[in-house]
Structures are given as C-alpha cells and as structure tokens.
Amino acid sequence: MPNTLKWAVGAALIAASQLAMAxxxxxxxxxxxxxxxxxxxxxxxxxxxxxxxxxxxxxxxxxxxxxxxxxxxxxxxxxxxxxxxxxxxxxxxxxxxxxxxxxxxxxxxxxxxxxxxxxxxxxxxxxxxxxxxxxxxxxxxxxxxxxxxxxxxxxxxxxxxxxxxxxxxxxxxxxxxxxxxxxxxxxxxxxxxxxxxxxxxxxxxxxxxxxxxxxxxxxSLANTIPEPASIALVVTGLAGIGFSRRRA
Known part of the structure; x- marks a missing residue:
C-alpha cells in the first residue's frame, strides 16, 4: 500500500474513531x-x-x-x-x-x-x-x-x-x-x-x-475503536480512490 494511501487510511480511522466517540x-x-x-x-x-x-x-x-x-x-x-x-x-x-x-x-x-x-x-x-x-x-x-x-x-x-x-x-x-x-x-x-x-x-x-x-x-466513550465493518468500508473506499489515482 503506498505511503500516501496508508496515511489517508490512518487519518480516516482516527476521524471515524472520533466520530464514534461523540x-x-x-x-x-x-x-x-x-x-x-x-x-x-x-x-x-x-x-x-x-x-x-x-x-x-x-x-x-x-x-x-x-x-x-x-x-x-x-x-x-x-x-x-x-x-x-x-x-x-x-x-x-x-x-x-x-x-x-x-x-x-x-x-x-x-x-x-x-x-x-x-x-x-x-x-x-x-x-x-x-x-x-x-x-x-x-x-x-x-x-x-x-x-x-x-x-x-x-x-x-x-x-x-x-x-x-x-x-x-x-x-x-x-x-x-x-x-x-x-x-x-x-x-x-x-x-x-x-x-x-x-x-x-x-x-x-x-x-x-x-x-x-x-x-x-x-x-461519549474515550478510546473508542470503530467496528470492523466500518473499518472495512473506510479502507475499501480509500483503496478504491488510490487505485483510480494510480490508473489516471
């Protein structure tokens, strides 16, 4: 996985975690x-x-x-x-x-x-x-x-x-x-x-x-971790974005 995509996935998971905490x-x-x-x-x-x-x-x-x-x-x-x-x-x-x-x-x-x-x-x-x-x-x-x-x-x-x-x-x-x-x-x-x-x-x-x-x-719950299904959706979505960029 390219570093930029890894960073994007990490940022999205942090954002999802923060959203789940609210x-x-x-x-x-x-x-x-x-x-x-x-x-x-x-x-x-x-x-x-x-x-x-x-x-x-x-x-x-x-x-x-x-x-x-x-x-x-x-x-x-x-x-x-x-x-x-x-x-x-x-x-x-x-x-x-x-x-x-x-x-x-x-x-x-x-x-x-x-x-x-x-x-x-x-x-x-x-x-x-x-x-x-x-x-x-x-x-x-x-x-x-x-x-x-x-x-x-x-x-x-x-x-x-x-x-x-x-x-x-x-x-x-x-x-x-x-x-x-x-x-x-x-x-x-x-x-x-x-x-x-x-x-x-x-x-x-x-x-x-x-x-x-x-x-x-x-x-609100501190240190909340997104559900696996939510993580999979985020990763899949961002991976798709990365793939389309590589093809462009």
Missing part, C-alpha cells in the same frame, strides 16, 4: 396548548404564589470535569441554562408567554459530548398544581419539532402528565401520560408528532398535578 441528544417542542372543556370549563394556574414552589426551570450539567448550571422560575417565563467544556455543551431553554400562561411556550434541551465527557439537560416547562373547575376536562398538547439521539449512550424525551393530587400524594395513570422517546439504539422517532394527554375532574372544583418537561443526556 454523543448527541436533542429534543424540541412548540405549540404547547392547555385547554378546558365540559363541566365548569375553567382552570387556574397560580403564578408567584408564596405558598407554592416555582413551576418552571432549566438545568444542565457536564460530568467530567464537573460543570453545572440551573435556574428556576414560573411557567411562562423565559429561562435558559448552558454549560460548556471544550467541544462538549449542554443547553436547556424555555421561551416566554406574554400573558404568563403556558399556551405558545416553546422549549428545547440538547447535549453534545466528545472525548469521554458526559452531560445532561433538563427543561422543566411546568411542574406544579393546577386548579380545575367541577367536572371539567383539561387537555395538554404539544408538537414534537425535533427529537434525536446518536452515540453509544444517549437518550432524549419529551413528556406530559396529569395526575390527581392532594398536595401530599400524586396518583398518576398511564391514561393521562404521553411521551416521545429515542435513544442511541433507536435514534429515529416514529411516534406521533403531537403529544396529547387529558384529565377529567370527576367532582367539584379541585386541584390536579401537571408535569411537562424535556430531558436529554449523552455520554
């Missing part, structure tokens, strides 16, 4: 909608109440070395968190809604890691109580704009959930839950583009618990 996970939603129907036909989202914890937040972290960042706020606020280490980065972001509600809020979480770094990102759109009028059905929906995972240990998900609560215990059912999920073994999302979940108040005005969030995590 981890990428990302998820993004839009068109968030909360509606009420039937019964009394109303709901109330407390905002800024001193007797409640903030309902929204963004948090990110990279593990080696340790970096982390987080911010808490109320639903409808613009919040963002980001950490960076070289070429590795974790980001989480929520946009604001002018009336302080939830309708129209967008959110995203993403992690890109290389060289043995690991990271995570969490966009908490809402995690708290909602008051629901008697015999009213509340419905949550959101559009999955993007969800993707690539790398040895990666995952991304978006979820919405509605639960019965007495402020001490939450009773949650799969019937009131929806999720979009991918990981490194199944990076292509094939589920619905719009997630929807509903909860019906069976009696007089009461409280429910609502969870809306995005998570992304990614690990």
């Amino acid at each position: 981890g990428l996970a990302q998820v993004q939603i839009s068109n968030l909608t909360l509606s009420a129907s039937g019964g009394a036909g109303w709901y109330w989202l407390p905002k800024g109440a001193t007797w409640l914890s903030p309902t929204a937040g963004a948090a990110t972290g990279l593990i080696a070395p340790s970096f982390d960042d987080s911010v808490a706020g109320w639903h409808g606020d613009a919040l963002a968190s980001s950490v960076t280490d070289g070429t590795s980065v974790a980001q989480a972001q929520l946009t604001s809604e002018t009336s302080g509600g939830l309708n129209g809020v967008t959110a995203q979480a993403s992690v890109a890691t290389t060289g043995g770094q690991s990271g995570w990102a969490f966009a908490q759109v809402f995690d708290g109580q909602i008051m629901v009028g008697s015999n009213t059905t509340i419905t949550l929906s959101e559009t999955i704009d993007n969800i993707f995972a690539s790398g040895p240990t990666t995952q991304a998900n978006a979820y919405i959930e509605l639960c019965t609560t007495d402020f001490t215990t939450d009773i949650c059912s799969p019937l009131n839950f929806a999720e979009a999920f991918v990981d490194g073994n199944s990076p292509a999302y094939s589920g619905p583009n719009v997630l929807t979940a509903s909860w019906t108040n069976p009696g007089s005005t009461t409280w429910a618990k609502m969870h809306i969030g995005l998570t992304a995590s990614a690990d």
Whole structure:
C-alpha cells in the first residue's frame, strides 16, 4: 500500500474513531396548548404564589470535569441554562408567554459530548398544581419539532402528565401520560408528532398535578475503536480512490 494511501487510511480511522466517540441528544417542542372543556370549563394556574414552589426551570450539567448550571422560575417565563467544556455543551431553554400562561411556550434541551465527557439537560416547562373547575376536562398538547439521539449512550424525551393530587400524594395513570422517546439504539422517532394527554375532574372544583418537561443526556466513550465493518468500508473506499489515482 503506498505511503500516501496508508496515511489517508490512518487519518480516516482516527476521524471515524472520533466520530464514534461523540454523543448527541436533542429534543424540541412548540405549540404547547392547555385547554378546558365540559363541566365548569375553567382552570387556574397560580403564578408567584408564596405558598407554592416555582413551576418552571432549566438545568444542565457536564460530568467530567464537573460543570453545572440551573435556574428556576414560573411557567411562562423565559429561562435558559448552558454549560460548556471544550467541544462538549449542554443547553436547556424555555421561551416566554406574554400573558404568563403556558399556551405558545416553546422549549428545547440538547447535549453534545466528545472525548469521554458526559452531560445532561433538563427543561422543566411546568411542574406544579393546577386548579380545575367541577367536572371539567383539561387537555395538554404539544408538537414534537425535533427529537434525536446518536452515540453509544444517549437518550432524549419529551413528556406530559396529569395526575390527581392532594398536595401530599400524586396518583398518576398511564391514561393521562404521553411521551416521545429515542435513544442511541433507536435514534429515529416514529411516534406521533403531537403529544396529547387529558384529565377529567370527576367532582367539584379541585386541584390536579401537571408535569411537562424535556430531558436529554449523552455520554461519549474515550478510546473508542470503530467496528470492523466500518473499518472495512473506510479502507475499501480509500483503496478504491488510490487505485483510480494510480490508473489516471
């Protein structure tokens, strides 16, 4: 094998190894909608109440070395968190809604890691109580704009959930839950583009618990060696290039 071809094969294997080391996970939603129907036909989202914890937040972290960042706020606020280490980065972001509600809020979480770094990102759109009028059905929906995972240990998900609560215990059912999920073994999302979940108040005005969030995590493996099949493809391809050059 000519020296130039040996060098090209070596460089390609290094590049393939570096590519295999990378981890990428990302998820993004839009068109968030909360509606009420039937019964009394109303709901109330407390905002800024001193007797409640903030309902929204963004948090990110990279593990080696340790970096982390987080911010808490109320639903409808613009919040963002980001950490960076070289070429590795974790980001989480929520946009604001002018009336302080939830309708129209967008959110995203993403992690890109290389060289043995690991990271995570969490966009908490809402995690708290909602008051629901008697015999009213509340419905949550959101559009999955993007969800993707690539790398040895990666995952991304978006979820919405509605639960019965007495402020001490939450009773949650799969019937009131929806999720979009991918990981490194199944990076292509094939589920619905719009997630929807509903909860019906069976009696007089009461409280429910609502969870809306995005998570992304990614690990990258140091000293990753490409699979033999990948090596064979690279070598064969470069050998073909070298052969065509020698014939020219």
